[in-house]
Amino acid sequence: FITEVTLVDAVRVYVNSSSENLQYPVLFVVRQQKGVLSWQVPLIFRGLYQRTYNYQEVSRTLCPSEPAPETGPSDQIIFVDVASMAPFNIAYELLVTRLESFQLETNKPFNFTASPSQPQYFLYKFPQDVDSVIIKVVSDAVYPCSVVSVQDIVCPVYDLDHNVEFNGVYQSMTKQAAITVQRKDFPGEQFFVVFVIKPEDYACGGSVPSSIHGNVNRTWNLQRTKNLQVTIVPSIKKSVYIQAMLFSFLSFLSFYVGSVAIYKNRSGIMTSSHPITASTPEGSSYGAIGTSSSSGGRQFSSPEHGPPAGSDTDSSVEEESDFDTMPEIESDKNVIRTKVFLYLSDLSRKDRRIVSKKYKIYFWNIITIAVFYALPVIQLVITYQTVVNVTGNQDICYYNFLCAHPLGVLSAFNNILSNVGHMLLGFLFLLIVLRRDILHRRAMEMKDDYGIPKHFGLFYAMGIALMMEGVLSACYHVCPNYSNFQFDTSFMYMIAGLCMLKLYQTRHPDINASAYSAYASFAVVICLAVLGVVFGKNDMWFWVIFSLIHVLASLALSTQIYYMGRFKMDLGIFRRAAMVLYTDCIQQCSRPMYMRLSNVSSLSTFSAIFGLVYRPRDFASYILGIFICNLLLYLAFYIIMKIRSSEKLLPIPLFCIVATAVVWAAALYFFFQTLSSWEETPAESREKNRSCILLGFFDDHDVWHFLSAAALFFSFLVLLTLDDDLDTVRRDKIPVF
Template structure:
């Protein structure tokens, strides 16, 4: 029989004692009637198939008070065939478990616990003005044919209700979970539950559940109700009052029997029971603090900050355009607009003579040899500006397939010193039409890419909201502000800069395009024979790409995870590639890549990025193949750039002609005579570029970085920066100037990119790790109490990309009054 019970208050307990005494006098057994129990007293006994014990614990509940009771049990028996069964009966529910308590993990492992502690579902506060009597029955039984000893301890919890802005420390284990109650204060609509631990393991789960009994507080059922996160050292859950009609909820803490879910190791034994020592180590000290979240006014401030901040760029652009207009009008009225080395009355149909420095006439052609080509190009100069969209315009291939033009092209492009007039000989209407394909193709790609992306992320967000599994998405939970169905509205709002500045860039390009068309209609000499040929198709494509980067980055941040990482980076690859193509097109308008080949190359890169994330972590062969493709691709592109597309390595007379021709060129140019390279500037650029790309390939092969998407993006950005630096250096070497606007844009680009990259490397989450490990990197907001480091990266990177585009747009404005036969190609 159980030990002596301490007296309990109330008439209910007196009636219970009388019933127990009467039953004993009649000869009833120990399990026929409950024995009065006292809180805080340890009861020891033994049960078997013919003997069970029942305890009754009565207490008084005060009006408006939440009373919670915790039951601790222990049994020394490890016999799984005959466990000790504990059943707790309350007014509105029944809770039961067995000892040993069994958990199952990977590979059919079993984890057995002899000590179990559970918090009973608390009694609900009653509106009565008088105290009410409550009673709890604890039944102890076993089907064992022999006695099994047990211990029982029932206590009332004094710190069951959590308070706002007050830290609470406690301990939990797999067989001894904990949960607490929190009520929203009157002036708080949203709170953040911050949970920290000094040790990463054992792995744990934090759950927020509505006030419903029973409470799901074991490893196998904690995911059945509410929202939950796995946790190592840190977890944070934002909870809103509107989601809980009762304006209160339970915070449940469960320790998992193994650490695999959090990225940790598992016991070495694969089958059977895990030893007792492992179970004894599964205790974790936790600290929970509930703090109020931001108010609705902060949302409004953040939205105003985002939109007004980028609207200031629109205002600045209007001011610059107005000042430029005033300066042009003043110069026009003063009669100072005269072309360099020529009068303003020069007719636009006069051909530009091919002038080359003395001693640099290798491959040059005289007037008579190029008269045919010049006669072909003169109609282009007389054509109206709007005719480039005429469907009757000849296709580019009609010119390139003519033998005399092919011969002329081969001769001109092998000159030691090339000038822009040598590489801008095609009809501008055809070239402009070629580059407009970039614009229309990227719009098509954007529509077909974005629609399934939006559908997918909506599905992801719906799954998160319905299941409550916050391990699906890798947010910065310490600064994730929900709005409506969105879990992290701040990460989406911060992408507004890409869309607004992309649209602004399109407006700037459109203004230049309109002015250029007007000048063409007026047969302006500057437009026809001076400066860099104006083709705006690539600029339009860059603006659309910047806007789509904002759209897809926002989609990615709806639910960032392993499955949709490419949404955030795909258009970054395209932006970097389009910038390099535009930079090359500036002085090579006739030989730049077509839209179809360029976008096909981007598709290959995106495919490699996906394969790299899937196979790049552990597959050595993938890195070998990728590095080989990277190096061979760099060599092939270098050859194309060095020989201006005139390097033919195909031999129709032999299946091995390609390789034989390549070996022959290497032998004659590098071994047999080893002379100074014919195109020294291009050679220097390509040597440095290949060294950089080979270094990337070797680095990837040796270290195999886990973030393959960022690795690919780094390759693109480094190549773009290298080419831009080469272009600016060559421009200054050629005695060309940098006007104030491009100089300002260059400085602004460098400063803003430096600041943006600083915030980019402040890693706040990582889908390459488990959700619990990713949350260790979470940090609080740093801007307006609403935006985190990654949001600041979004703001700054949008501005940096905008300034980068302006650099490409304005870099050669100083050449608008320079004849094209005096603008060098590099």
């Protein structure tokens, strides 16, 4: 066969043989200037469980030739050899044609058909003004499963199911695929786009055909034809990268400007004198505030400090010598915490410096955890990205390929850049807390010690957790997949837990959990989350055990809250629990002393039952949802009780509450716009991919990153400023709830 080569041209060879005898196949060998291509008919593919797929019709594109500029058009000689070892004659059909549409053009859709034995590939050359393109492939049918590959101009071209993964970059595909290609990766500024149809759909999430003795019938093979459309469009320019980075940083730096403006207007408030300082009689004490004593550095009001002169009291009150005193009432915490109505003075009796050091351990521990957690994570995701770049297997990472903009070795730089808000706003929150801490220390020097006890260790820990959420979310999005999803959620668990601890610590400063027990609990939660991802999909026993652990842990936490930390968790717990049930439920039906605290575990019990019945596929998100729902309900309860107690909401916390609600609502809208799913196959995940929606650079999930960072920042500010109205209120007037 002799053909005249004028432009980049390709020749396609079609063969057909009626012989189905696998013992005597017909061998076709095509020899040309750039190499040799051979195959047999029937063409055999092997699938899962040793199934075989035989095809009588085969069509292959030969490696194309391009005329040299100095010689112009030339002739190309192609030899086709046909041979068989069969002892009888075998009929075959041979057809050689020139492909008229072999070179793809920019922004022009091209339609074609392919099958396992008739793969297709086409050539694309970069235009002069284009440095990066996106190859978009779509199909109306989900199956058959196919593979899209981008290969350099090298012969032979790997265009069969068993060798398409040997060269270049490739993706599996059902209905859509997208590959970003950069000019710098191809020295010749051109490449092949290869389309291979797989003989079975298992790799794309489909079912495997039933067969007898491993052989699949002819009907299955005839259905393995797929209509495809490929469109190559220019990707974004470098100027868009610069605009996106400026937008990301300037958007969050505006929070710094706003914070400076607000605190400039309020610079004198924290250091101003309080009316209580002037109105309190000399030598008197109130609540937990007073001169240092041997028991915790606090002295409480006692009967010997009689009412001030002129006060409206009953003159017939008995003298102190007329009855026996019980000093332990004023000092024994077991007695104090049995009061029906507790005030903050009852639960803030410990020395302020000791309690403050206790909460600073949260800060130092979370830094240690962050370093030891983040370094292996960074090393692991760098390895993942290296494997993707070296092997070209883009099924390893679950990106939104229609909006994945590479930079350097990173495949989806936009997903990483969008996490800058967590780090910038986390650092800003640390600065705000530091300023408050400094002002509070100055106030303490002036004996300005009333209102809610100011312990900033948990706030510092929350700021570090927000920054680490940004770091680990960025690490996860270097290569998002089934194996590293816990990186994206680990510090979200810690943020939710720290917020709940901070809310509880506000009115219970002496009995809040220690940093060691809190972080140990977070570690258990993260372990359960990992086990749930591995075993939680179909294992009923895992859900039974998890639900049991969940209910028991909720009951233990509720008991500790109900008994104000005085219920010991030891071997005698069962005997004491039986005693309480007998005395309060059987011997006499007693009403719970603290009705509000007695229902703490109701939501957790309901969520455990829900998980056991429905068994959600995304176990990590299910655990996170439990934390977030508990936090939101606790915060709502706290605000409602604050209003019921006639406490005020100042303008700044009120603004932060409204901003938190609005930004969280917007953030959750974008969060539920699913763009990929590592719970499915890579091909099925790509069906959810969508184009960018912000600046042509960020997708819906990136917007979620931006908004969730702002929402978390406002949430932290709510906790930081919520009780500013109590700075001038005596602690024995502040109720506990």
